[in-house]
Amino acid sequence: MKKIVALLLALILVMGLTPVLAEQHEEVTLTVGSIWSAESEANRAPFLQTLAEFEEAYPWIHLEVDWNEANAWKEKGETLALSDSLPDVMYWNAGGVLWNLVGSGDILALNDYLTEDIMARIEGGTLTDMTFDGKIYELPYTKACSMLYCNTELFDKYGVKIPETWDELIAAVEAFKAAGVTPMTVGGADQWPTNMYTDIIALRYAGDAACRAAYYKTEGATFMTQDWLDGVAAFQQLIEIGAFPDNAASLTRDESEVAYFAGEIPMYVHGQWFAGSLSAEMQQKVKAVKFPAVGKGYDNQFMGGAAEGFCVSAYTEHPDEAFIACQFLAEHQSKNGFIAGAGLPAWKYDFSAYTDTINPVMLQIVAETSSADSFLLWGNTALTGDDAVLIGETVFDVLKGEMTAEEWCEEMETIFE
Amino acid sequence: MKRVLSNKWSIMVFVLPTLVFFTYIVTIPIVKTIWYSLLSEIPAIAKDSHFVGLDNFIKLFTPARRNAFPGAVLNSLMYAGVSVFIQLPFSLILALLISSGIKGESFYRNAYFIPVVISSVVVSMLWQRIYKDILPAGLELIGLSEPKNGFLANSNTKMWAVFIPSLWQYVGYHMLLMYGALRSIPSDIIEAAIVDGASGPRLAWSIQIPMIKPMLKVCLSFSLIGSFKLFDTPWVLLGRDAKDLPALYMYVTMFSSHKYSLASSAAVFIVVECLVFTVLLNYIFREQNERQPGRARRLSGK
Incomplete structure (x- = not known):
């Protein structure tokens, strides 16, 4: 009898300890490479909240964040990759920029970790530029797209209609110009903001399929078509009529x-x-709309897609924990970033409780893009290395008036050589 | 102590830590950069990396529409010319004026030196405001307009817009070096020259400038090497993707185009260019030094 009681007591003791033992985790410290070092970054506050949520959910995984400015991080990350010393988890762009690191074996493929449950929570189509040869290397936290931001106060003041077609856009530019107002702006010195204009205009003229083929250098793709020519010429028209400073x-x-x-x-x-x-004041005045149509039938196509996310270094000593952190940061930053008005969500989440507090311009973008036909990454993000530099330089030359539309097409065609 | 220093093994033990450290952080990176410049691409990013000899250097100078390197080298030579023929003479004139015992000598000396102690990035940002706001507003006041695309994007003005702040910033640096050299000339020589009737330009040309030649050589070396390595000011003023100077070309080729071997060859070229000009400068000055003893011998009749 004593033996049975002792055995039972021992059993109870072991069973009682099991959950305690199961809850025990080895303390792990992971390094995280992040952008949003500046206080003014719209994504910084939500990311701080994401980090706090992670700390609460996984107290045994400690994150050491290395904050950087976006461009500086791109350069630093590429340098760290050369010495196989990337942080365990890091922010990175998708498309060609990601491919640079994937191609040299620096990024961990996440397929083995991505359960059906996780995949079901990710917005459809957002993994396109994060997948290479069937392997997923990055998880998105936001969906990007370029929009035409119209200041309704100025439109009302000068009696101008918000443009829906190219002709209306030209008419609006001319009306503002006549009233002494500079109609549009662009930061040409940084080159990539000009790509925002040329890419969306080219998309309206050439369509997603032709642009995608060219930016991803698919066999048979070409820039030497009338559509590309018309697209660049249309951008030149904006410059010539004085749309920009x-x-x-x-x-x-x-x-x-x-x-x-x-x-x-x-x-x-x-x-x-x-x-x-x-x-907050400007959010009430600004209306985000689709870029005007040019009559080619590509009016509901957008530049953008999921171009930013989190990935795991192939050299991490803690791949399981690094994946947990990567997935958590991507999913929660998607939620927190959208609530804070910093970006569109790339993960499914019920936001009905936040409708009153979310940036109204962001809600307009969600409404405009909810039925989008397609999203295409910007040329300078989809293209890699020298090709990405070339599209920036050539577009800059067009902005300066030092390159014609024909010359632009001819020079971009050289990327296929 | 004498016994320790005369023992070669002891010397080796003392030198070894520095030698190892220097080799690790200076020699190995330089050798690696030279090696990378001779490869098709660095092994870290290309599995088919192979030796291509001088191909990358040939590529640097092969004329092509988007090959900015030859133009970048020309721009750096132009900047070197402007530094040598405008910046240094101007610094010398300032040094001569300030060291001539004018009233407020200390104030002027410090005032001209202030731009040197300010970070180049800050100076560049100040000049950015001048080019983008102050100068266009001033031109508008007198009925003129800024060049097409602004001073910093117009092909005719952008390099001068970069050169001017760089020249302005380092005038004080060269001035101070020359001023120090002028101040170290023994006063009895100056006084003797004045007694002999030399003054002003004659004193400067015949006495002061010849006596500070070693310092002028130092300034010339700094100025030339600085011209070929110029990076921070144009990087801030022209934007991140500008390739108008060799150091900018190297940076953009490495971090935007991801052509590490080509960028390494640009880096090697910059180092070689600096070395060639330094050796050339030493040769020119040595020639003059060598001529002087001969001249002295002839004068003394020996």
Whole structure:
């Protein structure tokens, strides 16, 4: 009898200890490479909240965050990759920029970790530019797209209609010009903001399939078509009728946006993150709309897609924990970023409780893009290395008036050689 | 102590830590950069990396529409010319004026030196405001307009817009070096020259400038090498993707185009260019030094 009681007691003791033992985890410290070092970054506050939520959910995984400025991180990350010393988890762009690291074996494929449950929570189509040869290397936290931001106060003041077609856009530019208002702005010195204009105009003329083929260098793709030519010529038309400031080519993005924030510029084409930079007052004045149609039938196509996310270094000593962190940061930043008005969500979540507090411009973007036909990454993100530099330089030359549409097409065609 | 220093093994033990450290952080990176410049691409990013000899250097100078390197080298040579023929003479004139005992000598000396102690990035940002706001506003006041696309994007003005702040910033640096050399000339020589009737330009040309030649050589070396390595000011003023100077070309080729071997060959070229000009400068000055003893011998009749 004593033996049975002792055995039972021992059994109870072991069973009682099991959950305690199961809850025990080895303390792990992971390094995280992040952008959003500046306090003014729309994504910074939500990311701090995401980190706090992670700390609460996984107290045994400690995250050491290395904060960087976006461009500086791109350069630093590439340098760290060369010495196989990337952080365990890191922010990174998708498309060609990701491919640079995947191609050299620096990024861990996540397929083995992605359960059906996780995959079901990710918005459809967002993994396109994070997947290579069937392997998923990055998880998105936001969906990007470029929009035409119209200052309704200026449109009302000068009696101009918000453009829906190319002709209406030209008419709006001319009307503002006649009233002494600079119609649009662009930070030419940084090159990539000009791509925002040329990419969306080219998309309207050539369509997603032709642009995608060219940016991803698919066999048979070409820039030597009438559609590409018309697209670049249309951008030149905007320059020629004075849509941009005279010194647009020497303005950085920050400088170019100052006048818009001050309510002096009626139109601006930029990414959805721009909505997060608008003040509460400006959010009430700005309306984000689709870029005008040119009559080619590609009106509901957008530039953008999931171009940013989190990935895991192939050299991490803790791949399981690194994946947990990567997935958590991507999913929660998607939620927190959208609630804060910093970006569109790339993960499914019920936001009905936050409708009153979310940036109204961001809600307009969600409404405009909810039935989008397609999203295509910007040329300078989809293309890699020298090709990405070339599209930036050539578009800059067009902005400066030093390159014709024909020359642009011919020079871009050289990327297929 | 003498016994320790005369022992070669002891010397080796003392030198070894520095030698190892220097080799690790200087020699190995330089050798690696040279090696990378001779490869098709660095092994870290290309599995088929192979030796291509001088192909990358040939590529640097092969004329092509988007090959910015030859133009970048020309721009750096132009900047070197402007530094040598405008910046240094101007610094010398300032040094001569300030060291001539003018009233407020200390104030002027410090005032001209202030731009040197300010970070180049800050100076560049100040000049950015001048080019983008102040100068266009001033031109508008007198009925003129800024060049097409602004001073910093116009092909005719952008390099000058970069050169001017760089020249302005380092005038004080060269001035101070020359001023120090002028101040170290023994006063009895100056006084003797004045007694002999030399003054102003004659004193400067015949006495002061010849006596500070070693310092002028130092300034010339710094100025030339600085011209070929110029990076921070144009990087801020022209934007991140500008390739108008060799160091900018190297940076963009490495971090935007991801052509590490080509960028390494640009880096090697910059180092070789600096070395060639330094050796050339030493040769020119040595020639003059060598001529002087001969001249002295002839004068003394020996």
